[in-house]
Amino acid sequence: MNKIVSILVILAALLGGYLAVAHVSGAAFATLGLPLGGDRGELRRTALQFMEDVQFKDFQKAAAYHAPELIDTVDIPFLIQRLFAVKPEALDIMDYEVVFAELDSSGLRARVKLRVRAKLLLNERIEERELILYFYRDTVADPWYMKLEDSLRQLTPDSTRIHE
Amino acid sequence: MTSVPDSRPPVTVLAARYRATLLGEPGGLLLLLLQAPLIGFLCAVVWGSIERDTPALYFVLCLTAVWFGCINACREIVKERAIFERERLFGVRPRDYVLSKARVLAGLGAVQVILLQGTVEWSLSLRGPMPLELLALFGASLAGTGLGLLVSALASTQERAVFAVPLLLLPQILFSELAIPDTLYSDVVATVEKLMPVHWAYRVFEESTALEPRWHMVALALVVLFAMGALLIGAATLATMPRREVVT
Numbered sequence: 001m002n003k004i005v006s007i008l009v010i011l012a013a014l015l016g017g018y019l020a021v022a023h024v025s026g027a028a029f030a031t032l033g034l035p036l037g038g039d040r041g042e043l044r045r046t047a048l049q050f051m052e053d054v055q056f057k058d059f060q061k062a063a064a065y066h067a068p069e070l071i072d073t074v075d076i077p078f079l080i081q082r083l084f085a086v087k088p089e090a091l092d093i094m095d096y097e098v099v100f101a102e103l104d105s106s107g108l109r110a111r112v113k114l115r116v117r118a119k120l121l122l123n124e125r126i127e128e129r130e131l132i133l134y135f136y137r138d139t140v141a142d143p144w145y146m147k148l149e150d151s152l153r154q155l156t157p158d159s160t161r162i163h164e
Numbered sequence: 165m166t167s168v169p170d171s172r173p174p175v176t177v178l179a180a181r182y183r184a185t186l187l188g189e190p191g192g193l194l195l196l197l198l199q200a201p202l203i204g205f206l207c208a209v210v211w212g213s214i215e216r217d218t219p220a221l222y223f224v225l226c227l228t229a230v231w232f233g234c235i236n237a238c239r240e241i242v243k244e245r246a247i248f249e250r251e252r253l254f255g256v257r258p259r260d261y262v263l264s265k266a267r268v269l270a271g272l273g274a275v276q277v278i279l280l281q282g283t284v285e286w287s288l289s290l291r292g293p294m295p296l297e298l299l300a301l302f303g304a305s306l307a308g309t310g311l312g313l314l315v316s317a318l319a320s321t322q323e324r325a326v327f328a329v330p331l332l333l334l335p336q337i338l339f340s341e342l343a344i345p346d347t348l349y350s351d352v353v354a355t356v357e358k359l360m361p362v363h364w365a366y367r368v369f370e371e372s373t374a375l376e377p378r379w380h381m382v383a384l385a386l387v388v389l390f391a392m393g394a395l396l397i398g399a400a401t402l403a404t405m406p407r408r409e410v411v412t
Contacts, residue, residue: 025286099216099289113215115291117375126375130216 204283233308310396
């Protein structure tokens with residue numbers, strides 16, 4: 001009996017230790033479905049939910065991670081096309097994972113780097129892309145909003161400046 | 165007061181004694197364990213600067229795992245040879261003795277590779293399935309333990325055993341894709357590379373992180389890695405036996 005109790009105590013301690021590490025690391029390790037990791041954990045979960053919505057072509061829900069006043073203006077299919085150079089219907093997102101999530105010193109801006117593996121259905125080629133999602137909030141009490149336009153925006157040359 | 169004979173198998177008794185010896189020196193044990201997060205942290209700093217993992221990182225992790233196993237084990241037989249020789253006269257078999265060492269050192273190696281990969285994953289998620297990569301690192305650590313025990317069984321002094329470790333690890337780097345691309349290998353280099361535990365651990369990383377992983381190659385690499393570990397531990401057992409017993 002004592003042995004069983006000891007084993008259970010050790011297992012509970014190991015599990016508790018693991019969850020504590022997962023929390024402190026900002027959910028860099030699997031949190032077993034628990035809302036751990038603080039802001040970084042929340043950002044990781046949001047980024048993964050966003051990718052799941054894109055994977056299942058639910059662009060309306062994918063747009064919902066933006067500020068309420070921007071939701072109607074966000075064109076996710078266009079942005080996806082710009083990233084993978086194919087139309088969303090010709091793209092099969094197979095796999096995605098968070099590389100890291102970090103906050104700036106103010107705690108009001110954040111970025112999450114993702115690794116996305118996708119199959120281009122037109123030529124059956126598998127490609128990997130890295131993308132960074134940027135988030136912001138006005139105060140630490142506010143929810144995080146995505147700035148997808150910024151995340152995927154291509155640089156357009158400023159005609160008023162010299163580039164050589 | 166009469167002592168009750170221990171009914172547990174000899175390997176278990178010897179392993180328990182060895183574990184108690186290690187735990188009796190918490191400073192030394194802590195130093196062994198701290199190597200892992202320290203090297204993991206250094207990897208995180210280097211590869212964190214480019215914000216991505218590369219094949220070189222996988223190679224460094226595999227080499228580190230073999231290093232852990234080797235350095236943990238290389239003194240463990242030679243330092244208590246006199247004790248073992250005496251106990252052998254009372255019926256302790258070399259096989260039980262070496263297996264007890266390997267068992268405890270495998271546990272230590274497992275903790276080290278978890279700490280190593282955990283520290284890297286903390287700041288930079290590696291591509292590929294983490295449990296599989298941990299298994300590859302554990303296999304590399306086990307092969308390193310076998311190598312270390314073999315060195316320990318063959319060495320005449322602790323100093324010589326420690327001195328031999330870099331000589332065993334250097335070929336792991338020389339006969340690898342890190343030195344020259346595998347397309348330029350001669351037949352000899354290609355053959356020798358296949359004898360290196362780091363090569364097989366690296367293959368697991370290489371295959372499982374490919375865009376289209378060949379899982380049968382991952383399985384093969386893992387089998388070879390663990391077989392190497394078992395063979396090296398077997399070789400260490402043979403080297404621990406008295407000469408006459410080996411001949412007959």
